[in-house]
Amino acid sequence: MNERLKLENQLCFPLYACAKEVVRRYTPLLAPFGLTYTQYIAMMVLWEHKSITVSDMGKLLYLDSGTLTPLLKKMEQAGWVSRVRSTEDERKVVVSITESGEALQTLLAEVPTQMAGCVKLDSGEALQLYTLLKKLMQTF
Numbered sequence: 001m002n003e004r005l006k007l008e009n010q011l012c013f014p015l016y017a018c019a020k021e022v023v024r025r026y027t028p029l030l031a032p033f034g035l036t037y038t039q040y041i042a043m044m045v046l047w048e049h050k051s052i053t054v055s056d057m058g059k060l061l062y063l064d065s066g067t068l069t070p071l072l073k074k075m076e077q078a079g080w081v082s083r084v085r086s087t088e089d090e091r092k093v094v095v096s097i098t099e100s101g102e103a104l105q106t107l108l109a110e111v112p113t114q115m116a117g118c119v120k121l122d123s124g125e126a127l128q129l130y131t132l133l134k135k136l137m138q139t140f
Contacts, residue, residue, distance in 0.1 A: 046097040
């Protein structure tokens with residue numbers, strides 16, 4: 001067998017398996033609030049920026065508009081965000097956080113701490129992993 005084709009020799013596989021497991025562990029923490037993991041990271045962007053175009057949000061989250069549009073539509077129906085066409089450029093849609101969306105930030109404040117308890121790395125290892133993954137992301 002070609003050694004390069006063995007699963008154990010693939011960098012992509014542990015990345016995939018860990019990412020899937022991390023999202024699975026977020027699910028019970030976010031479900032009581034009606035949020036998916038992808039909605040949660042979109043909320044993180046809005047808690048930080050308050051208002052942003054869909055295209056800029058997509059760049060930050062590495063998501064295309066085909067993924068973001070239905071996601072944001074559901075978030076708008078839940079009352080967490082509003083979407084309006086830009087007055088400067090009608091081709092752009094601006095997403096803004098609502099008061100209800102802001103309130104979620106307080107309710108979800110402990111989620112990062114709860115997730116840190118699921119990841120069995122010390123702070124130095126976690127920082128090293130973050131640094132390497134961030135570097136990898138910048139290559140895409």
